[in-house]
Amino acid sequence: MKDIYAWAAIGLIILASTTGDVLLSYSMKRVGDVGELWKRRGILAVVGRVLRTPTFALGLMAMGVAFYSLLFGLSWGNLSLVVPASASLTFVANAVAANIFLHERVGRRRWIAALLVAGGVVLMAV
Amino acid sequence: MTFRKYLVLAGITVFSTAGDSLLARGMKALGNVSLHNLTGLLLAILNPWVAAGILLLLAFFACYMSALSWADLTYVLPATSLGYVLVALIAHFSFHEEISPTRWLGIALIAAGVGFVAVGPSVTPRREHRESPSVPHDTVSQEVES
Numbered sequence: 001m002k003d004i005y006a007w008a009a010i011g012l013i014i015l016a017s018t019t020g021d022v023l024l025s026y027s028m029k030r031v032g033d034v035g036e037l038w039k040r041r042g043i044l045a046v047v048g049r050v051l052r053t054p055t056f057a058l059g060l061m062a063m064g065v066a067f068y069s070l071l072f073g074l075s076w077g078n079l080s081l082v083v084p085a086s087a088s089l090t091f092v093a094n095a096v097a098a099n100i101f102l103h104e105r106v107g108r109r110r111w112i113a114a115l116l117v118a119g120g121v122v123l124m125a126v
Numbered sequence: 127m128t129f130r131k132y133l134v135l136a137g138i139t140v141f142s143t144a145g146d147s148l149l150a151r152g153m154k155a156l157g158n159v160s161l162h163n164l165t166g167l168l169l170a171i172l173n174p175w176v177a178a179g180i181l182l183l184l185a186f187f188a189c190y191m192s193a194l195s196w197a198d199l200t201y202v203l204p205a206t207s208l209g210y211v212l213v214a215l216i217a218h219f220s221f222h223e224e225i226s227p228t229r230w231l232g233i234a235l236i237a238a239g240v241g242f243v244a245v246g247p248s249v250t251p252r253r254e255h256r257e258s259p260s261v262p263h264d265t266v267s268q269e270v271e272s
């Protein structure tokens with residue numbers, strides 16, 4: 001039963017953090033190159049523009065959900081299961097979500113990279 | 127990709143790793159915080175390690191958002207995983223901790239993955255605009271000019 005809760009938390013972490021990353025990435029693409037904007041208009045314009053992007057707040061909320069899911073996951077499962085399982089699967093989920101929702105062209109190179117990094121993260125935690 | 131952009135990516139790796147380490151150190155010093163004692167969690171900010179960790183994580187978030195404004199999510203994410211490698215290497219070379227063969231293999235896999243992505247382009251053209259490549263991701267510069 002404890003395992004089911006731990007894996008439910010892991011699933012929730014992956015879902016929430018992938019949603020958050022996709023929303024944040026989408027918002028920042030809409031804001032545009034912040035380096036350019038900073039040079040032309042100053043830091044306040046950058047902050048103002050980011051905060052006025054509605055999806056940015058949604059992304060932050062999703063990240064908050066992911067953080068609290070991690071806390072609850074850690075209270076049910078082992079650190080050595082919850083952290084590597086959620087971190088590595090999040091890399092793969094992000095590649096899938098970026099492909100579907102952000103229309104990034106995830107070519108063979110990036111698929112291999114996502115799988116290598118995911119595998120590496122698991123091995124680092126063993 | 128300019129040198130400044132590589133600096134931002136390095137900032138993501140360094141700030142997130144250092145921030146997490148400082149937070150972990152501070153929270154260990156505080157001991158267990160139970161869910162019934164949430165004021166303890168608020169007071170944790172007063173701990174200098176925790177405060178420094180939060181500042182560094184804010185710096186990480188700024189770098190992360192900046193990178194996402196000019197690079198693909200699938201390009202930026204592997205950079206965050208380099209932190210695992212950084213921690214292991216620091217533990218090995220400064221604190222002489224033993225690193226097991228499986229962890230070395232993990233380090234190699236992550237490094238290879240990051241290398242794979244870093245060699246490629248940082249922004250891929252959006253698939254739906256493949257016929258009209260004149261739509262770049264940063265519309266700001268045009269907007270600012272007008």
